Amino acid sequence: MSTNPSPHLRDLAAPRNFFIGAAVHTGAFSGDESDYRDLLQREFNVLVAENMMKFGELSRTPNTYDWTHSDALVDFAAQHGMKVRGHTLVWHQQLPKWVTSSQWTTHDVQTLLEQHIKTVVGRYRGRIWAWDVVNEAIADSGGYRTDSFWYQQLGPEYIALAFRWAHEADPNAILYYNDYEAEALNPKSDGVYALVRDLKQSGVPIHGVGWQMHVGEGWRVSDGHHQNAARLRELGLELAMTEMDVRCQTPATAAQLESQATSYREAVEFALATCSALVLWGFTDKYSWIPRFRPGYGAALPFDAAYQPKPAYYAIQQALVGTDEAAQAQAKD
Ligand code: XIL
Secondary structure (H helix, E strand, O other): OOOOOOOOHHHHHHHHOOEEEEEEOHHHHHOOOHHHHHHHHHHOOEEEEOOOOOHHHHOOOOOOOOOHHHHHHHHHHHHOOOEEEEEEEEOOOOOOHHHHOOOOOHHHHHHHHHHHHHHHHHHOOOOOOEEEEEEOOEOOOOOEOOOOHHHHHHOOHHHHHHHHHHHHHOOOOEEEEEEOOOOOOOHHHHHHHHHHHHHHHOOOOOOEEEEOOEEEOOOOOOHHHHHHHHHHHHOOOEEEEEEEEEEEEOOOOHHHHHHHHHHHHHHHHHHHHHOOEEEEOOOEHHHOOHHHHOOOEEOOOOEOOOOOEOHHHHHHHHHHHOOHHHHHHHHHO
């Protein structure tokens, strides 16, 4: 087992009523690398599937589902006393080919989406803490994302329908709208705010907003983050940081890794005060999506590719320890 400094993150988070998590990589999780699984269960108290629960991963041929990986993840979490975030029911990416390449009527697509949501949410009823019901439905401009299969087939109504169907399938799951670059104040976060406010006002069962938090090492908490969090919480919604990683230009310098540690520390401190959870998009640089999707960048997670803790790990640890004052304020919430 690699060096894994005590105290572990989950043991610091739990007494503060906080959840610290990581996305799980299919290949690493189902392979024979014991470090990967040991570290997951030792450090985190919430897991999310990086890909396993996406429509295109679950269903490669019409109306059939392969639950092998997603079941294994949910079982592993239960064995180790961890919660699971479900990701994601309705997204414009990673859809099955059999869905996007067929001709459908509006009615067919509505039935297809209802069945998909009820099949997946129903299978894990009572075992998934929170679902990212709709992912990335708002464009950078703040309007609806129009390059989505669901938008094109069903119009904006698909969003409210998806939340209603998910709620019918598991009335106890916490239902989230999740998006990226809608964390501080900008046209996109205004659009997300307007969307979730309208859903809430129409009685749609939505309970939370997810901030993905794919950021760079210069990232810091700003007034805009506080203001956006406050207006969302005033709607009666909870917040979570759902996919955090902090990319560096590679090869990363020591100064960049320190700056990255500051980003993580500020995010954890902010999340302790305003969010139910902070979930990282992976935990080791060995399996991060960043180098593939952002060429020239990487080193985005708190453990390096050899599972050694980086300054970011210690910064998260320190932020979770906090000061006595911070812990007391948290206990009063
Ligand atoms: C990414 C995964 O990390 C990659 O492995 C996959 O190839 C593409 O999707 N926002 C999301 C996540 O909501 O589902 C994405 O995950 C990253 C951006």
